[in-house]
């Protein structure tokens with residue numbers, strides 16, 4: 001069955017896909033089809049904690065620098081503007097990087113204060129200042145010190161992606177939900193469209209794969225496997241108990257922890273609730289979230305008592321939890337660029353568990369490449385697919401190749 005021809009097709013309606021569609025429209029391509037087997041935010045994006053910050057200024061992986069910081073600053077401005085137009089639960093509370101011990105402070109926090117990319121308004125906080133900025137929720141005697149980035153924000157991820165989708169659809173795009181793209185149709189080195197599991201063909205000369213943790217499932221059909229290493233990541237929400245909504249995003253590097261307020265409750269996660277997909281019995285089907293209650297148990301057992309001391313007045317018993325599947329890359333840097341060998345085929349993926357933060361900027365970069373509006377101040381090659389010259393046997397090999405985070 002032949003269907004209509006679009007200006008571009010985006011495969012995947014997570015935060016990366018919709019952000020790309022948004023920026024394609026800004027670059028002049030309005031007639032876009034966004035195809036998703038599910039709905040906006042149902043997969044990994046909806047599980048995201050919604051922190052956006054200047055991570056490249058000493059908190060992100062070692063290899064992140066001025067390029068990533070520029071992406072982050074663009075995204076911060078993007079969400080702040082989006083939050084003026086839609087209720088995305090935007091909170092401009094800043095990001096607090098916390099140490100609970102002298103060792104944690106010296107290893108993680110002090111270097112952020114002197115980091116060459118530290119934002120001008122970076123400041124150090126002592127325990128009583130930490131208590132105050134947390135609205136009284138953090139016990140001063142449980143912390144050693146912190147560094148504070150006032151520009152950090154939080155959003156709720158599902159309303160954020162729905163808001164972007166709403167704007168894109170209002171500007172002439174078509175959402176095709178409930179169909180899985182199973183084939184990237186190409187001829188003589190040029191993409192011509194996609195085929196879905198219902199047998200439908202959709203045509204476009206530009207096709208963008210933004211399929212999150214399932215990107216390789218699709219790209220393998222054209223002989224490409226990106227060096228992605230997927231993990232299941234867990235977030236827990238405690239009981240509603242009046243956690244103050246002024247609480248900044250709290251990152252505790254020495255515990256691998258992240259914490260925020262969520263509708264009067266506390267939301268948190270640490271590496272204790274993570275597992276490599278290759279270590280788990282079965283993988284979530286395309287467009288769904290994984291379900292591993294045992295990771296909730298290991299997370300709870302590992303940190304609940306310690307977090308309870310940190311937030312003594314908070315009810316930390318588990319009210320609900322969810323999981324998503326971030327995809328790390330072999331070099332811990334994002335992927336946004338042309339698929340070599342097939343003209344008009346592009347990929348934006350490899351979110352490195354920071355896709356909410358970077359999606360608007362990555363979407364803009366990809367749209368600029370597609371429409372040949374590349375700027376001179378961005379190092380597009382750093383995010384391009386050609387940078388991967390090594391072939392990895394499997395996701396274990398990708399994980400083994402990843403440089404240490406710090």
Ligand SMILES: Cc1cc2nc3c(=O)[nH]c(=O)nc-3n(C[C@H](O)[C@H](O)[C@H](O)COP(=O)(O)OP(=O)(O)OC[C@H]3O[C@@H](n4cnc5c(N)ncnc54)[C@H](O)[C@@H]3O)c2cc1C
Pocket residue numbers: 011012013014015016017035036037038039040041042043044045046047048049050051052179180181182210211212213214215218233234235269286287288322323324325326349351352353354355356357358
């Ligand atoms: C617990 C947790 C906390 C996190 N916290 C943060 C945070 O605070 N800040 C931050 O920046 N990031 C955070 N992240 C990471 C962030 O959520 C991800 O980086 C981001 O959501 C990835 O978006 P995506 O669009 O690539 O993937 P997804 O949201 O998974 O979107 C991919 C879409 O593609 C669709 N799809 C896949 N294959 C096909 C196909 N063949 N045909 C049709 N549709 C298809 C799927 O249905 C899905 O909707 C967190 C993640 C988790 C799990």
